[in-house]
Amino acid sequence: MIVCICNNVKDRQIKAALASGVDSMDGLKAALDVATCCGCCEPMVNDFLEEHQAMSVDSELADQLAYAV
Ligand code: FES
Structure with a gap:
């Protein structure tokens, strides 16, 4: 899906960059x-x-909880 029409940037390019x-x-x-x-x-x-x-924070929290147990 194209997100940025001006520069022809697709959602998968944004997700890959992130x-x-x-x-x-x-x-x-x-x-x-x-x-x-x-x-x-x-x-x-x-x-x-x-x-x-938000997904990164959830992942960090899950790591911390796993370490604490
Ligand atoms: S649509 Fe992305 S800058 Fe115009």
Whole structure:
């Protein structure tokens, strides 16, 4: 699915960038040029970023709980 029409950036490219360690909107902009033109896609890109960050926190918490038990 194309997320950024201006720069032809797809959701899987955003997910791949996040999985490779990009962890900010500025990082995504630098890596993919996403949300660097009209900005209409920025809320959706932010949703991907927040979802990734929430999953990372859940993973860290699960690791800590596993270590504590
Ligand atoms: S749709 Fe992404 S910058 Fe325009």
